[in-house]
Amino acid sequence: MCVLFSKAASAQKDLLSFNEQNKYIYYQVVQQPGSTADTLQSRALYFLQKAYPKNKIKQGETSGNFTGTGQFLILSGIATVKHVDGEINYTYYIECKDQKYRYWLTDFVFTPYKVDRYGNSVPEPGIDIPMETASTKLDKKQAENYLNQIGAYSKQFGEALKHYMLKPAALPKEEKKKVISTKDW
Amino acid sequence: MKKKFLLLLLAASTYGFASKAQDTVKTTADAPLVLYGSVDTYYKDDFSGHANIPTSFASDNNSISIGMVDLGLKKTVGNASFVGELSFGPRSDESIPTAGYHIQNLYVSYNLSSKLNATAGYMSTFIGYEVISPAANFNYSTSYLFTNGPFQNAGFKLTYTFSDKVSLMAGIFNDEWNVYTSEHDVSTFGAQLTITPVKNWTAYLNVATGPTSGTEFDLTTAYQITGAFKLGLNAATFTPPHYGGGFDGVALYPQLAVSKAVTLGFREEYFKSKTEDAGSTYVDAGPVAGGSVFASTFTANIKAGPMTFIPEIRLDSINKQEYSSFTDSSGAPSTSATQFVLAAVYAF
Numbered sequence A: 001m002c003v004l005f006s007k008a009a010s011a012q013k014d015l016l017s018f019n020e021q022n023k024y025i026y027y028q029v030v031q032q033p034g035s036t037a038d039t040l041q042s043r044a045l046y047f048l049q050k051a052y053p054k055n056k057i058k059q060g061e062t063s064g065n066f067t068g069t070g071q072f073l074i075l076s077g078i079a080t081v082k083h084v085d086g087e088i089n090y091t092y093y094i095e096c097k098d099q100k101y102r103y104w105l106t107d108f109v110f111t112p113y114k115v116d117r118y119g120n121s122v123p124e125p126g127i128d129i130p131m132e133t134a135s136t137k138l139d140k141k142q143a144e145n146y147l148n149q150i151g152a153y154s155k156q157f158g159e160a161l162k163h164y165m166l167k168p169a170a171l172p173k174e175e176k177k178k179v180i181s182t183k184d185w
Numbered sequence B: 001m002k003k004k005f006l007l008l009l010l011a012a013s014t015y016g017f018a019s020k021a022q023d024t025v026k027t028t029a030d031a032p033l034v035l036y037g038s039v040d041t042y043y044k045d046d047f048s049g050h051a052n053i054p055t056s057f058a059s060d061n062n063s064i065s066i067g068m069v070d071l072g073l074k075k076t077v078g079n080a081s082f083v084g085e086l087s088f089g090p091r092s093d094e095s096i097p098t099a100g101y102h103i104q105n106l107y108v109s110y111n112l113s114s115k116l117n118a119t120a121g122y123m124s125t126f127i128g129y130e131v132i133s134p135a136a137n138f139n140y141s142t143s144y145l146f147t148n149g150p151f152q153n154a155g156f157k158l159t160y161t162f163s164d165k166v167s168l169m170a171g172i173f174n175d176e177w178n179v180y181t182s183e184h185d186v187s188t189f190g191a192q193l194t195i196t197p198v199k200n201w202t203a204y205l206n207v208a209t210g211p212t213s214g215t216e217f218d219l220t221t222a223y224q225i226t227g228a229f230k231l232g233l234n235a236a237t238f239t240p241p242h243y244g245g246g247f248d249g250v251a252l253y254p255q256l257a258v259s260k261a262v263t264l265g266f267r268e269e270y271f272k273s274k275t276e277d278a279g280s281t282y283v284d285a286g287p288v289a290g291g292s293v294f295a296s297t298f299t300a301n302i303k304a305g306p307m308t309f310i311p312e313i314r315l316d317s318i319n320k321q322e323y324s325s326f327t328d329s330s331g332a333p334s335t336s337a338t339q340f341v342l343a344a345v346y347a348f
Helices: A002-015 A037-051 A131-137 A140-166 B002-021 B090-095 B144-148
Strands: A024-031 A056-059 A065-077 A081-097 A100-115 A121-123 B033-046 B063-077 B080-088 B103-111 B116-124 B152-161 B166-173 B188-198 B201-210 B214-224 B229-239 B247-257 B262-273 B292-304 B307-318 B336-347
Touching: A002 A140, A024 A140, A037 A056, A037 A065, A037 A081, A037 A140, A065 A140, A081 A121, A081 A140, A100 A131, A100 A140, A131 A140, B063 B090, B063 B103, B080 B090, B144 B229, B144 B247, B144 B262, B152 B188
Parallel strands: A081 B033
Antiparallel strands: A024 A100, A056 A065, A065 A081, A081 A100, A100 A121, B033 B063, B033 B336, B063 B080, B080 B103, B103 B116, B116 B152, B152 B166, B166 B188, B188 B201, B201 B214, B214 B229, B229 B247, B247 B262, B262 B292, B292 B307, B307 B336
């Protein structure tokens, strides 16, 4: 099982390609027949607000798209106990049209963390490493591990977006308590 | 026993998978249980043949000696978090005066709002540039300012973040530094104003004052001016509660990364032991009261993955013989001392 997991994890890096600026990109086009651009746009906005509330959102230059920035932690270590190596800052883009949408994540920049005097993991100021140059500034294994985590995160971002795009943008349903009446048999 | 362990492991794994399966679109999670720490060892050679420089740690001369193993665990769930950091070894013993205790940090913290945090427990001090953990210091030997300042403060503090550029901490701490329980009361007031004037430059203005602990004002600042060059500064003044004495000092820390693996650094420190009134029992680690010392330390950090090799040469020079406790190789009094240290620190 460990071997399978390891192979699956290492494959995540292959989900990334290079764009015209020679930067790593996770790019997907998704067909969604029966949905208008307006519908997809409102669902995309709801997705960003609910699933990634800490991400910065701004409306794109043309209607129907969103762009912004986000970040996530890079971890290493064994299953339940982790070490925080740093954070990845990235740029995302979502564009909606009738019956389809596309999105990408790019501009992945790694900032290493250090442990401060209180035991907190905090960014090392002034050290930002674009992942395209990571091999010159990080160990090869480290760089590969981080690219795998970027691939896995991007895939998760896409899966969550797909989930939100498929269902109407509604408030979460109120959970009903399961009540059993002891009066009835 | 083995079977029980395997069953427990299986149950834990199953629980993990089951929990995951119930919410396939969850994109944010509480931070995992984080493990961090370091292990360090060193060799020191004072050119006189015996140890002279009185600053903290790396105290054994002509010996391959150990520092400490430092092991921290932390976890955040929602707004609540804890940190527990244990240490063992000579470096730990020198940093914790209470025999048998091995705790560097033990505190709980709660975000009362997005801007206000409350923390209580035993924490590394908020004062000074250098710290106990060798993994968080650039130089392996320590400064006089560090050695004579507080290492830890037990207490309760509130931190309010006004903006990305300004925050203020204020707290009440035990009457004495570096102890787990107060001698009499909780009477040291501490505050820290944090300012970030520009990106990559942070300055901390600190004060700790109390009728038992005395009063220390401290400025600690670091500016990563370019990707390769960093400049740090620490200045402090301390006055004990009675009979004068204490110290003044300033230390400058320029550091230059010359390659992916190598950073060169220099620490230049001036430290003055203030004169004392009759009846004073205050003693600092440094020149005799009234004297001053310049300490120049050249250090390299050579990184190999999680390991850092630290070769270092240090020259301390006291202004007058009458204030010096240094002796040369023949045992005669001297105003200067020179030492070489080679340390290896593994951090995780």
